[in-house]
Amino acid sequence: xxMQFVMGALLVFWVQAVLALFRASQFVRLRYGVTMLTSVVxxxxxxxxxxxxxxxxxxxxxxxxxxxxxRMRIDALSAFFxxxxxLGGVTSSLFGMGxxxxxxxxxxxxxxxxxxxxxxxxxxxADDAFTFLxxxxxxxxxxxxxxxxxxxxxxRRAGLVYFVMASxxxxxxxxxxGLLAGANGSYGFDEIRQSHxxxxxxxxxxxxxxxxxxxxxxxxxxxxxxxxxxxxAPSHVSALMSGVMTKVAIYGAIRILFDLVGPSMxxxxxxxxxxxxxxxxxxxxxxxxxxxxxxxxxxFSTVENVGIIFIGLGLALAFQANGMVTAAALAMSAALLxxxxxxxxKSLLFLGAGAVLHATGTRDLDxxxxxxxxMRFTAVLFLVGAVAISALPPLNGFVSEWLTFQSxxxxxxxxxxxxxFLIPVVGAVLALAAxxxxxxxxxxxGVSFLGRARSEAAAAxxxxxxxxxxxxxxxxxxxxxxxxxPSLAVDALRPVVDxxxxxxxxxxxxxxxxxxxxxxxxxxxxxxxxxxxAFLLISGGMTAWFIHHFxxxxxxxxxxxxxxxxxxxxxxxxxxxSFSQPIRRVxxxxxxxxxxxxxxxxxxxxxxxxxxADSEDPAWRFVMxxxxxxxxxxxxxxxxxxxxxxxxxxxIVFAWLVLLLVAVTIWH
Amino acid sequence: xxxxFSLFMQGIQMMLVLLxxxxxxxxxxxxxxxxxxxxxxxxxxxxxxxxxxxxKETVVARNASWLFRVAPYLxxxxxxxxxxxxxxxxxxxxxxxxxxxxxxxxxxxxxxxxTALAAMDIGTSxxxxxxxxxxxxxxxxxxxxxxxxxxxxxxxxTTQLSEIANFVASQPIGLRISLGFAFTALLIVALAENARIxxxxxSTHLELTMIHEAMVLxxxxxxxxxxxxxxxxxxxxxxxxxxxxxxxxxxxxxxxPLSLQLFxxxxxxxxxGIGAVLLAIGETVVSKMRLFRVAEFLGAALVMGLLSMIFLxxxxxx
Numbered sequence: 001x002x003m004q005f006v007m008g009a010l011l012v013f014w015v016q017a018v019l020a021l022f023r024a025s026q027f028v029r030l031r032y033g034v035t036m037l038t039s040v041v042x043x044x045x046x047x048x049x050x051x052x053x054x055x056x057x058x059x060x061x062x063x064x065x066x067x068x069x070x071r072m073r074i075d076a077l078s079a080f081f082x083x084x085x086x087l088g089g090v091t092s093s094l095f096g097m098g099x100x101x102x103x104x105x106x107x108x109x110x111x112x113x114x115x116x117x118x119x120x121x122x123x124x125x126a127d128d129a130f131t132f133l134x135x136x137x138x139x140x141x142x143x144x145x146x147x148x149x150x151x152x153x154x155x156r157r158a159g160l161v162y163f164v165m166a167s168x169x170x171x172x173x174x175x176x177x178g179l180l181a182g183a184n185g186s187y188g189f190d191e192i193r194q195s196h197x198x199x200x201x202x203x204x205x206x207x208x209x210x211x212x213x214x215x216x217x218x219x220x221x222x223x224x225x226x227x228x229x230x231x232x233a234p235s236h237v238s239a240l241m242s243g244v245m246t247k248v249a250i251y252g253a254i255r256i257l258f259d260l261v262g263p264s265m266x267x268x269x270x271x272x273x274x275x276x277x278x279x280x281x282x283x284x285x286x287x288x289x290x291x292x293x294x295x296x297x298x299x300f301s302t303v304e305n306v307g308i309i310f311i312g313l314g315l316a317l318a319f320q321a322n323g324m325v326t327a328a329a330l331a332m333s334a335a336l337l338x339x340x341x342x343x344x345x346k347s348l349l350f351l352g353a354g355a356v357l358h359a360t361g362t363r364d365l366d367x368x369x370x371x372x373x374x375m376r377f378t379a380v381l382f383l384v385g386a387v388a389i390s391a392l393p394p395l396n397g398f399v400s401e402w403l404t405f406q407s408x409x410x411x412x413x414x415x416x417x418x419x420x421f422l423i424p425v426v427g428a429v430l431a432l433a434a435x436x437x438x439x440x441x442x443x444x445x446g447v448s449f450l451g452r453a454r455s456e457a458a459a460a461x462x463x464x465x466x467x468x469x470x471x472x473x474x475x476x477x478x479x480x481x482x483x484x485x486p487s488l489a490v491d492a493l494r495p496v497v498d499x500x501x502x503x504x505x506x507x508x509x510x511x512x513x514x515x516x517x518x519x520x521x522x523x524x525x526x527x528x529x530x531x532x533x534a535f536l537l538i539s540g541g542m543t544a545w546f547i548h549h550f551x552x553x554x555x556x557x558x559x560x561x562x563x564x565x566x567x568x569x570x571x572x573x574x575x576x577x578s579f580s581q582p583i584r585r586v587x588x589x590x591x592x593x594x595x596x597x598x599x600x601x602x603x604x605x606x607x608x609x610x611x612x613a614d615s616e617d618p619a620w621r622f623v624m625x626x627x628x629x630x631x632x633x634x635x636x637x638x639x640x641x642x643x644x645x646x647x648x649x650x651x652i653v654f655a656w657l658v659l660l661l662v663a664v665t666i667w668h
Numbered sequence: 669x670x671x672x673f674s675l676f677m678q679g680i681q682m683m684l685v686l687l688x689x690x691x692x693x694x695x696x697x698x699x700x701x702x703x704x705x706x707x708x709x710x711x712x713x714x715x716x717x718x719x720x721x722x723x724k725e726t727v728v729a730r731n732a733s734w735l736f737r738v739a740p741y742l743x744x745x746x747x748x749x750x751x752x753x754x755x756x757x758x759x760x761x762x763x764x765x766x767x768x769x770x771x772x773x774x775x776x777x778x779x780x781x782x783t784a785l786a787a788m789d790i791g792t793s794x795x796x797x798x799x800x801x802x803x804x805x806x807x808x809x810x811x812x813x814x815x816x817x818x819x820x821x822x823x824x825x826t827t828q829l830s831e832i833a834n835f836v837a838s839q840p841i842g843l844r845i846s847l848g849f850a851f852t853a854l855l856i857v858a859l860a861e862n863a864r865i866x867x868x869x870x871s872t873h874l875e876l877t878m879i880h881e882a883m884v885l886x887x888x889x890x891x892x893x894x895x896x897x898x899x900x901x902x903x904x905x906x907x908x909x910x911x912x913x914x915x916x917x918x919x920x921x922x923x924x925p926l927s928l929q930l931f932x933x934x935x936x937x938x939x940x941g942i943g944a945v946l947l948a949i950g951e952t953v954v955s956k957m958r959l960f961r962v963a964e965f966l967g968a969a970l971v972m973g974l975l976s977m978i979f980l981x982x983x984x985x986x
Contacts, residue, residue, distance in 0.1 A: 532766055
C-alpha cells in the first residue's frame, strides 16, 4: 500500500519540476507548499511502513533499460531513510514558503528543488543498480544546479570541485556495482544478495564504497567539496544537502555493505571504517572551529557528524563479523539514530543560518552579533540546535553519542587484538570531537547571536517570517522529543536494526522505569531523558521559587563592568578568530600548520601594527593538490591520442577489443 | 514504604550536597590560610557570602539578554542534579539509574555551555576571553574525563556509578596500573574543571590569568550567588566522585538500615574533610601555570586516561 502513495508522490515531484521550468517566479509559495505536502505523503507512508512493520513491497516500472526496467522496493531500511529524506523535505519546503520568496532568480532554483527531493527519494527506493545509479546522478546534478544558482565568484570554484567529486563518487559506485553484479551482469539487488562475492572482490567493494558514497557523505580527506558546495546553495537547500543528502550517501554505504555484501563481511573491514570515521570526526570539527563563515562552520560540522556515524557503522561491522549480535545491534542503532538526529539539528541550524543571512545579508560571523535582541525566536531555535549538536543532555544529540559510547564499551569482548587497541583510541577521538563540538557551537551561537552588533546590518536585523519560524520550530520540537523520549526512537528503529544485524536490542521496556534507554541490561547502563529533564525543571523551578521568596529580586540596569575598563567599540569584543585562537594554538599548529605573525613597529614608527594568522588545509595540501597535478600531467600526455592517423586509431580499437575479450574469458 | 524511604533518602542527598558544599569551600580556604600563617575567615564565611549576595540587588548590564538572566538558574540546576546523582553516602538511591557516569559528565558540560554563552552575552572582551579559554580547557578535560569513565566502567562492567561504587567497595584492595593512571588523570581533570590552581585561580582577579572568573565577571547579586553555589557544589561533586570511584569504603546501600546510612554519611564527611585539607596543601605548594602550559598539563591527563584504558584492554584479554 505504501508503494502506491510513494510512486504517486514521486510523479507529483517530477511534474512539479517540469512545471517550474515555466514562469518559475510565480506561485513560489504555492509550489513550495505542494512540494511540502508531497513530502508529507511519503513521510507518512514511510512512518506507516516502519511502525506498522509492513511486509516488503516491490514494484517494477516500465521505464529505463529494456529487460531490466526500473525496480523499486520498500523495506525497513528504505522506509527509515524515506522518513529522514522527507522530514528534511517537509521542513525545508516549509522554510522555503517564506525564505524562498526572496530568491532573485527563481528559474534557477524552483525546477531543481523538487527534482532534488525526488531524486533522493529514488536513491533510497532503488532496487537495482541502474535505478540506483541514475537516481544518484540525478541527485548530484540537481544539487549541483542548486549550488550554482547564485552568482558569487566563489560559487564557480565550489561548482567545479563539487562536479569533479560527484563524478568521482558515481564512477566508484559503477565499479562497485559492476563487481557485485559479477560476470553475468545481474544488476538487480535481489540477485546481488543471492550471489556471494569472493573475499577479494568484496574487499574491493568496501574500498569503492568508502571512496564513492564516502566522498559524497564527506569523509576526510574527500570532504573538500562539501564545505564549498553546501554553503553556496540557498539556505533551505543547504539544509537539505547537509542534513539529508549526506544521509542518502550513508544509506548507499549501509545498503551495499550490510545488505548486499552482508554475510561476506570480514572483521578487519571495521579497521579502515573506524580509522576513517575517527579521522573524519576529529578533522571535521577542528576545521569547523577555524571557520568564521557561519554556513561553512556548519558544513564542516556535518563532516564531523558523518565521522561519528561511520564510527558507529565500523563498530557494528566489527561486532557483526564476530557474531556479537547485541553489541552490533547497539552500534547500528547508535549510527542510525545519529543519522536521524543529525538530519534534525543540522537542518535546523542551516535554516537558522538562512534566517540570519536574510536578515543581515552576511554569513561572516565577524559582521554579526547581538542578534538575540533582534531575532528573538530564531535565537532560541538556533540555540536548541546548537545544544543538541554539542551532545548535551537533555537534547537528542547526547542520546546517540551516549549509545555510541556504550557500544565502544562493549569492545573488550572482541577477540581481535588490533581492534582492542584501535577502539579505545577511536573512543578517545570521539570524546575529543564531542568536546570540540561544544566549543565550536559556543562560538557559532556566541559570536553571531550574543554580545553587541559588529556591523550596521546586524544592528538593523529583523525577525524572520512565520513560515521559516514554523519550520525551525518543528525541527527544534523533534530535537527535544527525541532527547526526552529516546527509548521510543530506539524502539522505532528496531525493524531496521533487525534487518541489518539479525538481532535487535532488548525491548526498551525492561528498564527500571518506563521510557528508559537500556542498551544491554538493567544495571549495566541506563539513561532516562524524561526524568533528567524533569529534574532540571524542578530544581531550576525550586531555585527560582526560593529566590523569589527569600532573596532580593531587585534589578538595576547599568553599564557593563568589564573589570573597570569597558570599551565602547563593539569591535573590541572577541571575534570568531580570537575565540578559536587558544584551540588553534593547541591543536592547529601541527595539523593545520597554523601560524601567527605579529608585526609590532617599534615606538616612533608610524606604520600600523599587523597581525596575520594563516593555516593550511592538509586535505588540499597532501591529497587534492597532488592528485589534480597528477591528473593534469596525465591528460597532457593523453593529448597525443587526439592527433593520430586513422590507421593507428583502428589499431588501438582492435587491440582494446582483444584485451577486453581476453579479460572476459579469464573472468569466466 | 520502601519506595517512600528511598525517595526520602534521595531527597536527603539532594539537600545534603547543597548544604555541605559551601562548608567544603570554607574549610579549603581556612586550611589554606592557616598554612600561609594567616588566621583566615571562619569556615562558615561562604554561607554568609551567599546570603549577603542573595539579599543584594542585582546589577545587570543594559544590553544583557534573557539568556544572561536565565543562565545562572540553568547552571545551578544542572550542577545540582548532577551532584544529586553521584552516590555520596549510599549507593542505589532512587534515581541513581536515570543517568550514568557519562550522563553526569555531560550534565556538567551543559552547565559549562550555559556559562560560556552567558559570558559572551554582554559583549565585553573579558567575557569572550573567559569563554574562549574555558572551552579550550574543556576540550581537553572532557575527553580525559571520558577516558577515565571508560576505564572504570570497563573494570566494573557498568557505567552506573552506584554499581561501580559497589564493585570497588566489594573488591579486595589491590593496585592496578590502569587505576593508578586513571586516578592521577582524574585529579588533574578535577583541578581543571573546578578552576583550581594550577589551571586557574578562584581567588584572582588578575586580568591576564583568569578563566572562570572572567566568564562570570558581569554577574552580581543573586545571580552571582547561584554561580558561586554551583561552583561550590561542583567541587563537592568532583570530590565525591573521586571518593565513590576510588575509595567508596564505608558507603551504605539503599537497603541498609538508617544507622548504616548515617555511618556512611559520617565517613563521607570525614573523607571530604581530608580531601579539602589535601586540596589546600596542594594549592599552596603549587603555583599557577601559564595558559598554554595548561594544554600540556591536560594533555598529560588525556594520555594517561587513554593509557589506563589500553592497559585494561591488554590485560583483560589476549
